[in-house]
Amino acid sequence: MPDSLPPLEPNGTQRVLIVSPDTFGRKMGGPAIRAWEMAKRLADVAQVRLASVKDSSLTNEAFDVLTVGDDELRQQVDWADVVIAQGEVFTLHPWLVESEVVIVADVYDPLHLEVLESAKDEGPEGRSFLVKYCVDMLTTQLRRADFMICASEKQRDFWLGHLGSLGRISPETYDADRSLRNLIDVVPFGVSSEVPEQTRHAIRGVVEGIGPDDKVILWGGGVYNWFDPLTLIRAVHALSERRPEVKLYFLGMTYPNPAVHESRMAAEALRLADELGLSGTQVFFNMGWTDYDDRINYLLDADLGVSTHFPHVETAFSFRTRILDYLWAGLPIVATDGDGFAPLIQDHRLGAVVPAEDVDALVDALEQTLFADDAEELRENVRTFGRSLAWDRALAPLIEFCLEPRHSADYPTSRIESLDAHRARHIEVLEAKILQLSDQVGVTRDKLVVARDELDRVHASASWRLSAPLRLAGRLARRIRRS
Structure with a gap:
């Protein structure tokens, strides 16, 4: 950089x-x-x-x-x-x-x-x-x-x-x-370069069951299948038996794009909290999604940010964007080991890192971070490191x-090869669709050969355009239906 x-x-x-x-x-x-x-x-x-x-x-x-x-x-x-x-x-x-x-x-x-x-x-x-x-x-x-x-x-x-x-x-x-x-x-x-300022309380004294002096753990984003909220809920359950002031708040359960459906893991998190008797007492869920410009009011109402996930390949190459909001707000972080942020949390003393699916280790990390004697020093470490990751930089x-935009050094070869790959992929999809339709309506092998010949002619045509597969699919579908 x-x-x-x-x-x-x-x-x-x-x-x-x-x-x-x-x-x-x-x-x-x-x-x-x-x-x-x-x-x-x-x-x-x-x-x-x-x-x-x-x-x-x-x-x-x-x-x-x-x-x-x-x-x-x-x-x-x-x-x-x-x-x-x-x-x-x-x-x-x-x-x-x-x-x-x-x-x-x-x-x-x-x-x-x-x-x-x-x-x-x-x-x-x-x-x-x-x-x-x-x-x-x-x-x-x-x-x-x-x-x-x-x-x-x-x-x-x-x-x-x-x-x-x-x-x-x-x-x-x-x-x-x-x-x-x-x-x-x-x-x-x-990380936002703007100084975080709270304009209202969004959690403390607002969410029923969370008081002004409680210790708030924030899950700062959606709950997807690659995350592990279940170990976290179990850890909060164990910790709350001796620290009843510890509360866990999930910031968003419903993604704002309606094309993204609720995940299985979100449903399991809700079910587990109910089974353990934690819903509305120790664990709280925002069933919607937080406004982008309002999220700072939630972040500054928390004492700690968390990110727990399972040990798989998605974790290894992920970049947990919710952690950047924690850095912006000066929230100490407790996270599962294995992703790109874990060594940064350890090296810059931003919180604690725990093994995946280890309830006892997570309980200890949450308690030690939430009730640390040097909590304000830890927050300042987080804020300082966060400033080094500002959006401008x-x-x-x-x-x-x-x-100074420019084409790549291998242009136009890259463009030509990407066009060829697109054409080959569309041919593959059309062939699969033809076979699927043939199974449905009993088209003879001879008619399939004719259809394949038409595909070959289109593929060889110098006038090919990427919209052609749509027109071709329509013609072939009509031909097969007539058959």
Whole structure:
């Protein structure tokens, strides 16, 4: 990460379009928060438009906030010098890989690892489909992007392996920069540079059962399948027998994007708290989601922030964004070992790290941190370290790139190969659909051969466009239905 920030140039000439598959509103999840903070900082040096392909209800004086369909997105991409996109954007709008605009892919979230846990509720076929879907989605971005950003050095090593398997670590990209930092660099989630100020109490004396002098443990985000709230609830149960003033508050149980359903782990956490008789006495759940600008009032009503998770591969490559809010608010942290933040918590004396699924160790860590004689010194350690991770500093490599956007050293090869991969994938999907339809309506093998021949002709056509599979699928479906 550069030691110095680029100079501010209000009304800069570069035009930057940031596109998110998440919703922009008073209640926002991680992808939307990240895109929003990018827009705020980039607006100091460039002309910025922030677009959601789902929904947006926010405004900002420094940049435009848009909700875009496919046609509107095409117009915005034509306007832009550089497009920064996250997640499903390329899958929902596959023509982006065909565009000649400079593209930045934000791969801070390894979704294909996350979905190994989150999709367990979907059944074997649904889970396999979602994992493959996420792999395809991420591979599309890595093939085409001119520049990629991720959340940590460990993630960067992970993505370099993926890029190497795709042939993106080539003589061209290596000779352009032997470190490959101009191909993929680290842009972590940042900490707000604003001084945290409480405007109201949100937990103490407001939530029935939590008094002004209680010790409040805050779970600062959603409850997903890769997290372990169950060990934490059991630890609070054990600790409360001798420390009844200890209370645990879950900040959000319902993700603001309606497309994200309640997780199995959230339901299990609610059930366990009820079974242990803790609901409303020691353990409390906000069944909605907290407004982004209001979250500081919850953070400053807490004494401790927690993050507990299971020991699996998602943990190893995760970047727990809720911990950054703890740093901003000066909250000491108790977290499970195994993720990227654990060594930082230990090395900078920000709290305590415990083994996964160890109730006794978690009880001791919670008690020692909550009732430490040097609690204020610990808080100051957290605040000081948090300031070193401010958004301005975190975004420096991205800002530097957007001031002088450029295609990757292997462009246009990367674009051509990403187009070829898209075509092959669409052929594969169409073939699977044809076979599925044939099982349903008994189409003869001869008719399937004719359909396959048509696929081959389309694949060989120089006039192929990524919208062609949709038109072709319609024609083939009508033909099969007639048969």
